[in-house]
Amino acid sequence: MFKRLVSKVREVLYKMGLLKGIKKVTQHKDIYANDEMYDNIDLWKALYKGYSKQIHDVEYFTIEKGKQTKRMLTLNMPKVISEEMASLVFNEKCEINIDEDNTQDYIADVLKHNKFNKLFQDYLEYNFSSGGMVVKPYVSDGKIKLSFVTADCFIPVSYGNEGIKEGVFVDEWREGKHKYTHLEWHLWIDGIYTVRNEVYRSDNSTDDIGIKIPLESVPKLAGIEEELGMPPITRSLFAYFKPNIANNIDTQSPLGISIYANAIDTLKMVDTMFDSLNREFVNGKKRIIVHPNMVKTVPDLETGNMIRYFDANDEVYEAFNFSDMDNEPIKDVRVELRVEEHISAINAALNLLATQTGFSTGTFTFDGQSMKTATEVVSEQSKTFKTKKAHETIVEAGLQELVHAILELSSVYGIYNAPDDIEVSVAFDDSVAEDKQAELNRAIIELSNKMKPKYKIIAKYYDISEEEAKKWIQEINEESATVGAESVDFFGTGGGNNASNMGN
Known part of the structure; x- marks a missing residue:
């Protein structure tokens, strides 16, 4: 009752202007955050959505009405780039492996019930567009649930070489004329992992989070404790992901940057050319x-x-x-339309954009009607493949942290107890990087020089087990016994000079 009374008094004082609220979350006395980073995150997010006022609002002049403003058309390349990189790094073929069968089954069940594969790929796309994201496990109804958080809703509080140790999760929503901001702190206090909850209410602009009010006064947060100290655990209960790109906006920040953070001018150039192509038809009719x-x-x-x-x-x-x-x-x-000139210029800009965002030249093309992404296999020496492998390094580390956080939380709440010192590995899908011709040439060289047994070469080339490869060789030898030298395949089975040069 006393808290409610104090809250009412604070609201009256706040409305009278005698008590100032917090304008931004980053102004909270316990948060050390660079506003510039979050201004950039807002820009990257706006570009991902397809519209940024500072880039897509263009001024022009007419004889009759003078200065006018129009919205530039866009190819929305930030969405294309982020989606393509996310699909290259993570898809349904990616596997999280644990060296203990029961734990493997338990984690697989948790991920399945949380629709992890679909949600993680979506949020990995947001990660590449906004510079980061967080996966936070929690317990509800006796089960482990996963909460996915975008970069603009997470602020680091403390961090070190091992990563971000403490942070605050920000959740905003509106009810009627009020805007509520829920801050969920994850802190280490005297060696104890502590979750602290605060809620603020504002009647003013969306940039003002207002004044702190009791949690019980907000129905949505009913039953949530203001502070919860966890039993002894060894790690923070969240996993932070970011693109594997050095932060050149704030070199002291642990936050990541968008994969197109350093290509803003090029994105504007692409959209300017695309908008000009459209106006070429409008003005040149x-x-x-x-x-x-x-x-x-x-x-x-x-x-x-x-x-x-x-x-x-x-x-x-x-x-x-x-x-x-x-x-x-x-x-x-x-009027002669300059269509080919525009398309050629757009493709030149797309090649520059691809290079700036970690893709090989020629990955993105525009044919005058739609955007296209290269579908041919990616060489292991290509820039796209190297970038993909670089991002996988951080994604794998994040997934390992997530699995350990799930197991810690499961143990604390008595849901599942995993053995100590389990090993977690991630097998990514590299089929996109297959270069079959190069593999074939290498297989022939290895076979000709007797560098490997035939069954090992067959197993690797066709992606089958070695036992199955041995059965293949046995069947090939049986068939080859009745054919002449002209029927010998490139593996050298069946007889003749080639066969004599390529032993088992």
Whole structure:
């Protein structure tokens, strides 16, 4: 009751201007955050959505109305880039492996019930676009649930070489005229992992989080404790992910940056060219100049009805009274469209954008109608593949942290007790990087020089087990016993000179 009374008094004082609220979460006395980083996150997020006022609002001038503002058309490349990189790094073929069968089954069950594969790929896309994301396990109804948090809703509090140790999760929502901001702190206090909850309410602008109010006054937060000290655990109960790119905006920050953070000017150039291509058709449309007398209404001599020679509502026709129009009352004005020049310029900009964001040149192309992404296999020497492997390093470390956090929380709440010192590994899908011709050439060289047994080469080339490869060789040898040297395959089975050079 006393807390509610104090809260009411604080609200009155706040409305009278005698008590100041917090304008931004980053102004909280216990949060050390660089506003510049979160301003950039807002920009990256806006670009991902397809519209940024500072980039897509363009001023232009007309004779009649003077300065005007219009919204530039966009190819929305930030979305394309983030989606492509997320799909290269993580998909349904990616496997999280644990060296203990029961724990492997338990983690697989937790991930399945949380629809992890689909949600993680979505949020990995947000991670590449906004510079980071967090996965936070928690317990609900006796089960482990996973909460996915975007970069703009997480602020680090303390960090070291091992990563972010403490942080605050920000959740905002509106109910009627009020805006609520819930801060969920994850802190280490005297060696004890502590979760602290605070809620603020504001009646003003969206940038003002307002004043602190009791948790029990907000129905959505009913039952949540203000402070909860966890039993002894060894790690923070969240996993932070970010692109594997050095932060050149704030070199002291543990936060990541968007994969297109250093390509903003190029993104603007691409959209400027695309918008210009559209205006090329708008401004260069066919025009027919006619004498003003030809768009006036005249009487039909037979019916007496008033008619026009041309439809006055047809935008193709323009009425002008030039000095020589009496001799040539109709003029067809044709403007040459610079379509190919625009497409060529857009593709040049896309090549630059691909390089700046970690993709190989030629990954993105524009044919004048739609955006296309290269579908051919990626060489292991390509920039795309190298970038993919670099991002996988941090994603794997984050997934390992997440698995250990799930197991710690499961043990604390008596849901599941995993053995000590389990090993977690992640097998990513590298099929996109297969270069079959290069593998074939390497297999022939290895076979010709007797560098490996045939069954090992077959197993690797066809991605089958070694036992199955041995069965293949046995079947091939049985079939080859009845064929001549001209039927020998590249593995050298069946006889002849090639066979004699390639032993088991």
